[in-house]
Amino acid sequence: MKNTLVRFRNIIVIAMAVVGPGIITAFADNDAAGVATYSVSASIFGYRMLSILIPITIVLAITQEIGARIAIVAQKGLGDLIRERYGIRVSVLLFAILASVNFFVVVQNVSGIKAGLQLFGMPPVFLPIMTAILFFFIVLAKYPIIERFFFVLIGFYVVYIASAFLAKPDWGLAIRSLGIPQGDISPAFIYTSVAVLGTIVTGWGQFFINSYIKDKHVSVEHLAYSRWEIYIGAVITNIFSFFMMVAVAATLFVNRIHVADAASAALSIQPFAGEFAGTLFGLGLLAAGMLGAIIVPLATAYAFSEFFGYSGSLDETFRKSKLFYGLFLVQIAAATAIVLLPNINLFRITIAANFLNGLVLPVIFYFLWRIANSDSIMGTYKNTRLQNILLVSAGVVITIAAVFGGAGQIFGW
């Protein structure tokens, strides 16, 4: 009996040591851009859209696990490995693309914060104050505190559950839709589904989970724990996504109101589910924006320090990791400035971000695939055939959808 208790305690201790990367990255994938895509698609396609959640969970879990496994086995980041194996030219190009894609996503998230603030009646002046506070917090706070703050932001996603219940949805239909889409399956529906997948499974997510795990120095013996943490993170994230989409489907879709972004979704929910539900929805958007506005620029900064060998991690002081924090600052400052511009078309930014992500993701998947199948790096921890199939097909599908979708938007097809 005592033995079992001790063993149980040991498991808890190890679990606590590995918890973080999987859950935080998965939730950050549900950033302001994610919330927007879910809201918009659910307002158009209703409960049908829920059928995307299980594929998303699987693809997210599988791809994140590969990135994490590489970091644990090689004790090096994706950027480190690509630089060392493919040289400087590939590294510079890949970083340039990644940094620009990420920047678009940062802009999306900062505009999510702005929209969130507006929902609570705060003028745009608060936005630079907010981002400045975020920056100083990240620079000054110690790493465990930052991690706890991430968990607090994640906690805010609970508001979507409340929103969903206030919307009085058809739970039976919602659950059934999870397995089989209930209704027409039009080309538009398929395209939208893939677009949603592309918003959630991102290039920066791959770099971020990998760097984060590397920073945590998880050892190979604890690989199994990390793996489960990632799977559970993907599942929990998508449970919240489920409630978010249900809230929108039960109100906006049922009443045939189409919205173009998350903030108008929050506003439009109010007449049907009550002001409180809309407020909660807005609060969720604000938290999602903050999570994304911190993590996406961090992913770029991590990638930079890996590719070019500079010291950089949240563990280190500003003095030691000047370039790391500097890069973080430049991104959120520039994004804040762009978002504050009058007449800025955020819809176009969202489309551009999805398009670019679709272009960079297969490249990153290619490197993931090469590295995760390399004997010299991974040894016995190489990808299984199933993992390879899922990785390759997810990459192909997301790319095709993004390229066609993006081209369609650009050329007005």
Place this chain on the structure above:
Amino acid sequence: MLYFSELKGKHVKTEQGIRLGRLTDLVFLAAAQPTVTKLVVDGGHNHLYIIPIRYIIKLNAVITIMDSFSVEAIAHQELYLGKNLLDQQIIDIRGNKVVRVNDVALQDKPVLTIAGVDIGIIGVLRWFGVDETFGRILRLLGKTITSRFLSWTDIQPLELARGKVVLKKEEKKLSRLMPEDLADHLETMSIRNVTRVLSLMDEELAAEVIESLNITYQQNLFKEFTPERSAILVEHMNPDDAVDILLTLTERRRAAIITNLSQHKNTEISSLLSLSNTPIGGLITPEYFVANPEETAMRIRQRIQGETQDFSSLSYVYIVNAQKQLVGVSSLHELLLAPSDKPLYKFMNPSLVVLHLTTPKTTAIKRMLKYKLETLPVIDDNKHMLGIVTIDDLAESILDKI
């Protein structure tokens, strides 16, 4: 200076013009002298040729090798430049990440050797062939950018074999351009060009660079310099090195230089010169610290802080009595452990290991190793201290003979 980025991808042909393939990598000796030993040529279809460097005839836009070349396997102490050094993470002695190896600089005279690694932005741009364009644009904007460069002497060759590029120092202590780098670079130039480059530097840096040059260059340079300029340089140089150079000059020239020295330096150099024909004499350094037996530990610690800032190293405090006779020694460790108010004679070590001018070098080094001492004092028959000999100077002079 050559860069690996410029060499990589060059076509390799034999004298008769038969195309072998492209240069993909170089093989070098992971040692203090990182000589490049072999070329790795990619002949396509998974054919890699590893060709010893001695078969190279010309190294221009195309690399020409002898018709009679043969291939060899990579040896035990050898590493690939591209695979094991380029793009690797550089960490300092404390394990801090510094930067990655962006390019590798090679010197081609007298033999192809790694001079150091490029860690700057220029090193990145060179791979894209836009380094010069970038420099030109910056110049238009009124700015210049210099290459950031780490000398090979800063890298631990042993760690390379373990796949790590580790520096010998802490990051912040690295100055961006080492005098040794300059020396490596200058040794590929004609004496006239070297003189021109040196004249652009301030005396102190020039003296440091000259110290790192090889003796033939040093001798030739001092033949060119006026006695006045030579004297100024000698003032800034490590006395050991200065004496070595002076000894290569004619007696008349040497005397001319010495008369131009300041009073203090004149005595120091003259006495070193007079010692130089004994076995140990040429190795003596006047850089040592003496104290009286009555001085307290605290007082010595303060004096060391104040008086030894110019020293290149300090391991021991030598204690002399009123007759200037050497009576004891204390290591810095003992000094630090001693209570502040304790006088030296209470904790110094009175049993001394010493050298005389006539002590053979091999005996000297054996003594150092036996007693695990880094420096030994040299005394005359009256027990007066003449100077100290450090283990590295001694080892170097013995190695030179082998």
